[in-house]
Amino acid sequence: MTAGGEYLDRFAVRRARQVSETEESARLTARSAALDRAVRLARDRLPGAESAAAEDLLGHVETRLATAGRHTVVALAGATGGGKSSLFNVLTGLRLADTGVRRPTTRTTLACAWDPDGAAPLLDLLGIEPRCRVARHGVLDAVHAGGADVRHGGPGARRGGGMPAGLILLDLPDHDSIDLAHRAEVDALVAVADYIVWVLDPQKYADALLHDRYLRVFRHHARGMTVVLNHADRLPVGDLAACLTDVRALLVADGLAEVRVLATSPETGLGIAELRRVVAGVSGSGEASVARLGADLDALVERLEPYFAGVVPGVEVFAAADRDALVGGLCDAAGVGVVAAAEGERVRTARASSWRRARRPVVRVEPVQVHRAEQAIRRAGATLSRGMPAVWVGGVHRALAEGLRVLPDEVDAALVGAVPQAPPPTRGARVAAGARWIGAVAVIAGLLGVGLAATGVPVARWFGLPVAAWVAFAGLVVGASGAWCGWRAAVGAAERRVVAVEVALRARMADVADRVVVGPGEAEVARYRQACAEFGAAREGDGRAGCHPRE
């Protein structure tokens, strides 16, 4: 049962448009679609902040996959004074970025695109100003700039290619200077870049701001980043190894044990060739954007985990025993047992004493006792939502609250006239009644005859006693056995009547319970189960269920 089936699977639309798709990006699309469905199912139950974060990310995934899939955005990020701009100049082979001693130096992001065809929408998405965009054509080795003054050369620079087309290299501002606008720009760009090169330096590599606010937060993105220790030439020769070890230890503490760490220096050329290889490799494969989005999905899945974790009930949501308990509770509230017992009593007295003409009227059903009914429903709600996360328990309660409201009227309407007609007396009962009459008549006749004999009228005698006496005796026996059989029949009829009334009323009550309580509750649980399944598919990417089944 899907709730909200009216939504459009936006990722299906994208799949239809895409001509070819790699396996990784197909997996990403499938995961995003599953997460989208899970979040939609959980709408109105998730807190607003989580819903908004999920919506933002899924929208971003869709946008990024549709924008310039061939291009890869590599960002140089780090603290002020770390040497990002020097590295940028060396990697691009140009001296575009300002490298000075006054801090902070870089004030807006500078972007260099090796093959700018089709890169414009991506640069717009990143929010790079047109005057900060530079194009670097690999083949022709000509340089075009959007009005900026460009100088060639620079130590260690390489003219021409070396970098695949499709690479967009960004020189970001800092994240720790007194100019807080820089920090905001960095935050926006590291959220969307496909690959990040974190530029550290010997003075600042252990700053709390870098690790607490950035590196630790990116612990899912270990494969999407490289850490370089820049200005390595400024360290005393023997200390470089110790520093690198320390950097690695700090990264392990941040949860980034598998990240590559390089020592670089733009002045002496140390490590530059290797950094160039890393960057070229990242953008050459063309998979970096998909990998980054996959890591973002991992982070979101971790964030939403508490709302989809928990116990998922099996196929039979509401066990038969629980349902019986609910119906039993509602029947107690309506006094069904009392009605059945009263009906049985009425039938018994009616059958047992057939000369009592004044029959008691049929027992009617009382209106339901509201508070006991509420207790039964609350208990059922607790059973249904056992083991579910708190937000879903709330959903179950809301679903049942409506039922609570209409229950008294529903029950009263259902039970009116629900008492079935009493069946006519059985043949055996009629025979027993006949026997009682015959016996009574015989006893009276016999007694009259005995009375006559006692007054001296000659009567026939049998074994010394008047025949009338024998008749009376026989009448007594027949009458007594008739009475006894009649009594047994009446008791049996009463028991059957009790059961029949109770069954009939319980059936009506079960109907009401299903419609008003169990139906909405099970619908909510089914929704939860489906949301869990979608969430599990989003987490693993292979359809494995996310929650574990209830025993």
Add this chain to the structure above:
Amino acid sequence: MGSDTLSAALADLRDRVVATCFPLDLPGAVHARLARRELIEQLDDYVLPRLAVPRAPLLAVVGGSTGAGRSTLVNALVGRALSAVGSVRPTTRVPVLVCRSGDRHWFAADTAIELRLDERVPPGLALLDVPDIDSVSADNRRVAVRLLGAADLWVFVTSAARYADAAPWHLLRLARDRNTRLAIVLNRVPAEPADLVRADFVRLLRQAGLGDVPLYPIVEVEPGAGLPERNVVPIRTWLAERGADPDARAAVVRRTLGGLLHSLDRRVPPLAQAVERQYEAAGRTRDCVDRAYAATARWALRALDDGSLLRGAAGGRWHEGDADGAARGVREGLDALLADAFARGAERSSGCVPYDGAPRLRPGPVVWPGAGEGLALIAAVGGPGMEPGIGREAAGLLGTRIGVGSAARLILDVRRGLRAEFAAALDAERGRRVAAVAVVPGRADVGLIEALDLVRRSA
């Protein structure tokens, strides 16, 4: 300053600040807790001891960012390698105090601080090399900020790479606000565009209102080598001037101490306001819970009167002539009503501030009044609503048994008893929830502003 009265007034203020607490997580509570701790630490670490021993040497704390070169500077000032230096950061983890052997007796032994003796410390001073203010080590940051709060003067060390970092500027502005005596060392300045860097830093200092603070640039040297002594002569001279004679020292103390006392005017009233807000919030929460349970009690008492308890099994049994069975049904209904009332109370009050402790949704078993007199119970709950017949019938039956007058009195007693039972049970539950809201003293109880006034008058 009449220092005895001032000390007493400050000690009183300190005790009152210690007595404040901010248990509720209101906006600004985290800030208030930090401010409280800072204030207590400063009063304990600096203000009260300084007033008690005015002739002790000045404590010059050398603080700054990780990697700026504090320990290298201290080693150069003293002339030998006292503090460990290195490339692995953060380097300094344990504060190092250097003083003259003649001044040793002023400083109590502290396991957390290393004490070194050296005669080359400028007279009248002690140097304290503290850990950094911004590395990943949270301990370092805490210790550094605390010790800077205990200083007579600051030697703040930054570098050409770090002079525009946000973290140290927060502390510099703090020093400006408190008028703390301060000198800034701009370390590791590159040899060539040395003046560019210095000029830019001066520009930033002027913008922040610190234009008159002495600034000592030191040129970058070979990595690994120590600072040559001649590079630190200007800062050494400055330090020597501060500590040279008793008058100079007294001037520094007056300035720093005065600045701190002045800052109390700015720091104590917000703390008092935060106390007030906590008190009000606690009061509002208690009111919210009270209102929730009052509404629930009203609902329950209405349900007692509207005859709903005579529906279902109870009514059925009565119509069969089973008065005892009917009374039993009424008792079961009362149990259900009480449980329902508890659940409703919990739901209504869950919108107030969250509380500790599991909600008790099931009330304990209650023996309902009229257990012996079923008829009185039935009559007592037979309201004018749905089942006028049953209640009146029961009352009539009771009247024929024990007399009309006593029947009426009995029914009234039972009714009163039921209402009292419900009210008491719900009130007990309300009390449990309210008790879970922390008790916060009000502004009047803490008396921060009065204590501050006393300090002002004694200063």
